[in-house]
Amino acid sequence: MKKIIELTLPSSLGCEKVAIASAASVGKKMGLSQDRIEDLKTAVGEACINAIEHGNKGKKDAQVVVVFKEEQEKLEISVKDQGPGVDPKAVETPSIDKKMKPGSKQRGWGVFLIKNLTDEVEFCSSKKGGEVKMIIKIQRDGE
Amino acid sequence: MYQDVIVTVEKRGNKAVVNLEGDITTFAEESITKAVQSALSDCKSIVLNFEGVEYINSSGIAILISLVTEMMKKGGKLLVANLTPHYQKIFKMVGLSQYTTVFNNLEEALAAQD
Numbered sequence: 001m002k003k004i005i006e007l008t009l010p011s012s013l014g015c016e017k018v019a020i021a022s023a024a025s026v027g028k029k030m031g032l033s034q035d036r037i038e039d040l041k042t043a044v045g046e047a048c049i050n051a052i053e054h055g056n057k058g059k060k061d062a063q064v065v066v067v068f069k070e071e072q073e074k075l076e077i078s079v080k081d082q083g084p085g086v087d088p089k090a091v092e093t094p095s096i097d098k099k100m101k102p103g104s105k106q107r108g109w110g111v112f113l114i115k116n117l118t119d120e121v122e123f124c125s126s127k128k129g130g131e132v133k134m135i136i137k138i139q140r141d142g143e
Numbered sequence: 144m145y146q147d148v149i150v151t152v153e154k155r156g157n158k159a160v161v162n163l164e165g166d167i168t169t170f171a172e173e174s175i176t177k178a179v180q181s182a183l184s185d186c187k188s189i190v191l192n193f194e195g196v197e198y199i200n201s202s203g204i205a206i207l208i209s210l211v212t213e214m215m216k217k218g219g220k221l222l223v224a225n226l227t228p229h230y231q232k233i234f235k236m237v238g239l240s241q242y243t244t245v246f247n248n249l250e251e252a253l254a255a256q257d
Contacts, residue, residue, distance in 0.1 A: 013169070014144035017198070038229035046201055096238030099205075100212045106205035109237060113201060116236055 003070040009048065011062040011081070016048035019066045023077070026068045030075055030138060039117040040075070040136050046110040047079035047132045055081025055130045074119075077134045085125025086111065086132070145170055146198070150178040155253055158222070159186040164195030167203030179210055187219050190252045194225040204237055211242045220244075224252040
């Protein structure tokens with residue numbers, strides 16, 4: 001049976017740290033290596049920041065919902081907002097060389113980090129809002 | 144919920160050490176940038192000491208890219224000490240390690256030749 005933990009967070013920068021703390025606890029309980037727990041924390045934090053900044057666009061009354069689903073061989077994390085969702089094709093892969101050029105914006109690393117720190121990622125959208133689904137496969141310490 | 148960043152600067156030999164404590168997020172930009180600019184007026188080699196840092200988010204990464212860009216323009220050199228293994232990995236992932244020299248601790252960074 002799946003174990004599910006659901007958090008509802010205010011859409012305010014800094015609140016992602018609650019989701020990060022929960023991710024650390026869930027990852028530890030599932031037996032993830034410390035290295036993978038750190039990856040999970042960063043991916044969850046960045047997904048929440050994107051939901052707050054780009055999904056809910058700073059709307060104070062909006063919410064971010066984070067769901068951790070524990071399964072036998074994987075941890076599935078969903079981060080939902082009330083925005084239009086992310087079109088992954090529209091998100092350019094960032095390059096530090098480009099970002100160091102005059103006039104460039106240095107930000108824009110969130111989706112890149114999420115993609116590189118999780119095993120699978122999917123961006124969805126519906127009338128209810130945007131959602132990022134991330135999967136971390138379970139490779140327990142010592143395996 | 145962020146931990147405010149506390150930035151202190153100290154001169155160690157021919158290097159300036161910028162000690163960071165707290166969360167490196169968008170709210171830390173002004174403090175870090177001011178401290179590095181002030182340190183650069185005195186030294187060309189700056190060591191960013193992350194000993195008191197547990198959280199760096201993507202906005203923090205952007206601040207560091209901006210610092211590296213500024214330092215390169217001014218002929219400065221950025222050294223980094225005491226990053227956790229996870230953030231050392233993130234530095235490699237985003238490419239920051241191409242433009243900074245990463246040391247495991249402050250002593251190693253201070254011992255490095257200019």
